[in-house]
Amino acid sequence: MKKLALLAVTALLFSCSKSKKDIEITSPDAQLKVEFGLDKSKSSYYIVKRKNEIVIDTSYLGFEFKNAKALKENLKVLNTITSTFNETWQMPWGEQEEVVNNYNELKVDLEEDGSKRKFSVVFKVYNDGIGFRYEFPKQEGLSEVLITDEHTEFNLTEDYKTFWIPGDWDSYEHLYNTTPLSKIDALAKANHGNLAQTQIPHNAVNTPVTMVGKNGLHLSFHEAALVDYSGMTLGVDEKELKLKSILVGSKNNDYKVKRTLPFNTPWRTIQITDNAPDLIASNLIVNLNEPNKLGDVSWFKPMKYTGVWWEMHLGKSSWDYGMTKDENGKWVDTGKAHGRHGATTENVKRFIDFSAKNNIKGVLVEGWNTGWENWIGFEDREGVFDFVTPYPDYDIEEIVRYGKEKGVDIIMHHETSAATATYTKQQDTAFALMKKYGMHAVKTGYVGKILPKGEYHHGQKMVNHYNNTVEKAAKYQIAINAHEPIKATGLRRTYPNTISREGLRGQEFNAWASDGGNPPEHLPIVVFTRMLAGPIDFTPGIFNIKFDEFKKDNQVNTTLAQQLALYVVIYSPVQMAADLVEHYEANPKALQFIKEVGVDWKQTKVLNGEVGEYVTIAREERNTNNWFLGAITNEKSREIPLDFNFLEEGTYKVTIYKDGKNAHWNNNPLDLEIETIEVTNKTKMNIKLASGGGVAMSIIKQ
Numbered sequence: 001m002k003k004l005a006l007l008a009v010t011a012l013l014f015s016c017s018k019s020k021k022d023i024e025i026t027s028p029d030a031q032l033k034v035e036f037g038l039d040k041s042k043s044s045y046y047i048v049k050r051k052n053e054i055v056i057d058t059s060y061l062g063f064e065f066k067n068a069k070a071l072k073e074n075l076k077v078l079n080t081i082t083s084t085f086n087e088t089w090q091m092p093w094g095e096q097e098e099v100v101n102n103y104n105e106l107k108v109d110l111e112e113d114g115s116k117r118k119f120s121v122v123f124k125v126y127n128d129g130i131g132f133r134y135e136f137p138k139q140e141g142l143s144e145v146l147i148t149d150e151h152t153e154f155n156l157t158e159d160y161k162t163f164w165i166p167g168d169w170d171s172y173e174h175l176y177n178t179t180p181l182s183k184i185d186a187l188a189k190a191n192h193g194n195l196a197q198t199q200i201p202h203n204a205v206n207t208p209v210t211m212v213g214k215n216g217l218h219l220s221f222h223e224a225a226l227v228d229y230s231g232m233t234l235g236v237d238e239k240e241l242k243l244k245s246i247l248v249g250s251k252n253n254d255y256k257v258k259r260t261l262p263f264n265t266p267w268r269t270i271q272i273t274d275n276a277p278d279l280i281a282s283n284l285i286v287n288l289n290e291p292n293k294l295g296d297v298s299w300f301k302p303m304k305y306t307g308v309w310w311e312m313h314l315g316k317s318s319w320d321y322g323m324t325k326d327e328n329g330k331w332v333d334t335g336k337a338h339g340r341h342g343a344t345t346e347n348v349k350r351f352i353d354f355s356a357k358n359n360i361k362g363v364l365v366e367g368w369n370t371g372w373e374n375w376i377g378f379e380d381r382e383g384v385f386d387f388v389t390p391y392p393d394y395d396i397e398e399i400v401r402y403g404k405e406k407g408v409d410i411i412m413h414h415e416t417s418a419a420t421a422t423y424t425k426q427q428d429t430a431f432a433l434m435k436k437y438g439m440h441a442v443k444t445g446y447v448g449k450i451l452p453k454g455e456y457h458h459g460q461k462m463v464n465h466y467n468n469t470v471e472k473a474a475k476y477q478i479a480i481n482a483h484e485p486i487k488a489t490g491l492r493r494t495y496p497n498t499i500s501r502e503g504l505r506g507q508e509f510n511a512w513a514s515d516g517g518n519p520p521e522h523l524p525i526v527v528f529t530r531m532l533a534g535p536i537d538f539t540p541g542i543f544n545i546k547f548d549e550f551k552k553d554n555q556v557n558t559t560l561a562q563q564l565a566l567y568v569v570i571y572s573p574v575q576m577a578a579d580l581v582e583h584y585e586a587n588p589k590a591l592q593f594i595k596e597v598g599v600d601w602k603q604t605k606v607l608n609g610e611v612g613e614y615v616t617i618a619r620e621e622r623n624t625n626n627w628f629l630g631a632i633t634n635e636k637s638r639e640i641p642l643d644f645n646f647l648e649e650g651t652y653k654v655t656i657y658k659d660g661k662n663a664h665w666n667n668n669p670l671d672l673e674i675e676t677i678e679v680t681n682k683t684k685m686n687i688k689l690a691s692g693g694g695v696a697m698s699i700i701k702q
Contacts, residue, residue, distance in 0.1 A: 168202030307364030665692025
């Protein structure tokens with residue numbers, strides 16, 4: 001519901017002889033300014049200034065097309081329109097209830113001399129950054145474009161400290177690198193043995209990519225509203241300190257984007273702040289998306305969940321049952337089940353019982369449906385999964401009945417094996433099955449190389465597949481938590497059944513990666529990079545850090561206290577208690593925090609932090625007004641100040657779950673101390689974080 005909306009529009013006409021300074025727009029607080037102009041060749045460019053200092057220097061705009069001349073020179077300005085907009089809208093679920101959307105807008109209408117081809121560049125300037133996009137109106141002589149590349153530049157003014165992953169067309173599951181901009185070498189990461197699929201054709205980075213300047217300026221580059229377009233990577237010119245858009249392509253086409261006019265591109269975004277915490281607080285990405293198109297989505301309830309998942313990564317059980325296909329292509333029970341299948345009726349009931357006792361409202365079941373024996377390593381994976389046929393030892397009706405009896409929902413799992421034709425064909429049947437059983441959330445997966453061959457996870461074809469899946473699911477009142485996804489670009493505002501996604505190197509890498517898993521610096525980087533894009537299904541809460549009984553060469557590289565803190569630090573409306581039931585039951589005192597912590601928030605306060613170093617976040621739960629706090633650090637132990645001035649008047653009972661005196665992510669990760677104190681909004685204290693450690697707090701008003 002909009003609480004305030006103000007729109008003022010002024011139309012001004014300019015000739016192409018006007019100075020660039022005549023075409024400009026500032027942020028509502030007048031601290032940011034965008035200048036637009038044409039150079040001597042009549043090529044369009046923009047400049048971004050902050051407090052009168054150039055942040056983005058002269059950066060050019062344009063397109064390359066198949067079978068048509070490039071659109072970047074011989075332009076003239078037909079007219080400009082400026083406007084101001086201010087509204088407050090409400091998130092149906094999220095990091096906060098109310099979001100202020102306040103910006104000034106500049107629209108520049110351009111025409112190419114001779115051909116009369118027309119397009120516009122639209123800038124929205126916020127106090128904490130800018131978004132801009134291209135708009136192609138309906139026009140004579142041009143009905144369709146085949147874009148071979150988009151030439152959008154970001155010309156930087158210093159060699160920023162940069163936190164980046166390579167511009168992989170297939171995967172975001174890379175460790176972050178921290179280098180100067182001039183030292184980025186994405187091609188050195190091209191051979192990655194821990195990934196099922198990878199394609200890194202350029203020295204480019206994926207977005208969000210975050211940078212820190214010498215004077216403390218923070219920048220993060222990304223995109224918003226990615227619809228019917230290819231994902232954008234950013235090519236690196238290490239000598240000129242320049243980034244340039246490189247769209248994800250396809251082996252099947254000699255163009256990257258095919259669009260019929262009229263159309264708009266996604267927004268190209270730059271978040272610009274004085275410090276790291278303000279990057280997290282920014283709502284620029286969601287604000288650049290259209291309002292909710294689904295209306296009431298109260299059928300989706302934010303929740304914590306457990307599930308049959310981690311045990312497969314540990315090797316305790318398996319996804320497959322041991323079936324095979326007969327001569328007619330039907331799945332049959334050979335009687336040779338290996339006995340290690342995880343998704344059994346008995347095992348799932350165990351998770352349901354545990355969840356019901358511990359304020360956990362969902363159970364994810366992976367490996368429930370036939371096909372798991374025959375998809376890994378096969379080039380032709382179409383038709384392997386059917387998404388409706390359970391294995392013989394999984395009674396779906398009984399599981400749903402039992403879950404409802406206990407007040408626990410079942411979360412569906414659809415591993416597509418990247419066989420998109422099969423999944424698209426069967427979605428109606430699969431979603432109808434879910435609707436029949438009252439299931440409102442599904443975790444989708446796209447492990448492997450995309451079928452049809454020649455396509456990549458982040459190209460236009462797959463962008464459309466992911467978005468179409470969300471729209472179709474909404475018709476069945478189903479929410480999507482996508483793994484191996486396209487990047488998050490704020491579409492959760494438009495389609496609030498887009499609840500979460502992976503899109504990063506997740507917890508499972510700790511269980512099986514050959515490179516030692518995620519280092520302690522990983523998540524203190526993720527919160528200032530990937531998390532700026534949207535919710536993350538990271539699957540925290542591993543209590544058995546070392547898991548030597550399963551895999552002696554692997555472990556989680558955090559303390560137990562940090563695993564608890566992640567429920568607050570890493571945002572998602574669905575948060576998994578990922579470990580095994582027996583490991584939680586062995587540590588009921590630590591489990592208490594998972595039992596209490598919220599998942600849906602009234603407001604969020606980022607109290608402090610530095611990219612790649614540490615962060616402290618406090619969130620107030622909707623309805624209860626309880627607060628929860630999480631702080632995490634990298635491999636460096638540290639002491640950081642904490643001021644409770646974000647609280648209202650009154651006394652609060654605080655239960656603190658903190659690293660013990662001898663805690664260390666590798667040497668002593670389970671050293672956990674729990675204490676209870678009382679605080680007010682005048683209380684100040686220091687909190688100590690061990691190497692790879694953290695602290696979690698529940699803050700309950702008395």
